[in-house]
Structure formats: C-alpha cells, structure tokens
Amino acid sequence: MKQIFRALALGAVLAFAAGGCATSISDAIVTTRNHQADLALANQNYSDAAVAYRLALQLSPHDEHARAGLAEVQLKLADQLYQNSKFDEALAALAIAARYDPQSVRLAALRSEIDDARIKREIVVSNFPAYRDTELTIRRSYAQLKTQSAAVVAALQRFDYTYDSAQLSKAIRASFELNQEVGRLSGRLINYRQLVESGSPEKAADAPASSSAASLLPLP
Numbered sequence: 181m182k183q184i185f186r187a188l189a190l191g192a193v194l195a196f197a198a199g200g201c202a203t204s205i206s207d208a209i210v211t212t213r214n215h216q217a218d219l220a221l222a223n224q225n226y227s228d229a230a231v232a233y234r235l236a237l238q239l240s241p242h243d244e245h246a247r248a249g250l251a252e253v254q255l256k257l258a259d260q261l262y263q264n265s266k267f268d269e270a271l272a273a274l275a276i277a278a279r280y281d282p283q284s285v286r287l288a289a290l291r292s293e294i295d296d297a298r299i300k301r302e303i304v305v306s307n308f309p310a311y312r313d314t315e316l317t318i319r320r321s322y323a324q325l326k327t328q329s330a331a332v333v334a335a336l337q338r339f340d341y342t343y344d345s346a347q348l349s350k351a352i353r354a355s356f357e358l359n360q361e362v363g364r365l366s367g368r369l370i371n372y373r374q375l376v377e378s379g380s381p382e383k384a385a386d387a388p389a390s391s392s393a394a395s396l397l398p399l400p
Contacts (some may be wrong), residue, residue, distance in 0.1 A: 237250065315372070332358065
C-alpha cells in the first residue's frame, strides 16, 4: 500500500513539475514575441509587429502588453490607410483595435475624423468628379518648382567660388521665373478650390440661370 501511495505522490510531483515547466516556457515565448513586436513597432514595421503581438495573444489571450500593443499597431495602420484615402480599410483596422482597447479616446477621434472625411469626399465628388486628376496635375507642377529653386541656389553657389556677377544675374532671372510660376500655380489653386466647393463648369452650365452655386465646404 505504501508503495502505491509513493507512486501516486511521485506522479503528482512530476505532473506539477511538468506543468510548471510548460508555464515557464509559455511565458518566455510570450515575452519574446512581445519584445519582437515592440522592436517592429519602434521601427514602424506595423505588419510584423501585428503578427508578433497576435502570436503572443495565441498563448496568452489576456496578456495586457500584447493587447495594448496590437491596439496601437492597428491604430497606426488605420491612420496610414486613412491618409491614403482607404477609408473602408482604415475603419476595418480600427474595428480590430477596438477589440483590444474599446475605450481608446484616440481610436474614437480617428473614427470620427474618417467618418467626417467620407462625407466631405462625397460632396467633393458630387461637385467636381475630376478633382483627383486635377489635384495630381497641380501637385506635379509644384514638385517641379524644386528644380527652378535649385537653379537659383546653384547659381549662387557658383558665385561663391567664381565671384562672377553673371552668376548673380542668372540667379535673378531664375528667381523671376520661379516667382511667375508660383503666381500661375496660385491662380490654379484658387480655381481648383472654387471647382471643389461649387462645382465644375459643366455642372454650372446645366444649372438653371437663376440658381447660384452655394459653397458646401468652409473656406480655409
């Protein structure tokens, strides 16, 4: 009988030891995954960070560090998607974040901002369907100003070692050309805002003569 009790006691001790060892290994893996995720998050590698936090949560679903981390990752992903006009994907990312941090003030604020932007986008598209192509053209034109500005700087740099006033004259000409282009683009921006707010010329031509185009968006 004593041998039976000893065998049972030894079995219980071994089972407890095995369980404790398994718990320690699990905790170590969770800690490692959280560390990997933290590094990825710090490096703005949000996809890898999300994977690592999820792996930690598979072993420890209630781990506070992993839950907070995954919520933060999804919030940053949502902000990226929002800035790329991917509203539906951004809201989906926020829905995941809400599972782990439902009381987040930042999450609620971003969701409200995205909802507001969606409404404004519908107004803009209704007023001026070709807004995106027009905006891209203006962006490219402004990007080209860097080349003209660089021509002014280059002429000044050449004067620094040649002391040739012709380089200053060249910088002045380039500066006047830059000024003229800035003025032209400013006019295009003003016209673009008018089209976005009040509608394209084609829509205005179709409207009754007595109707006036009302601004649906506030002026900046």
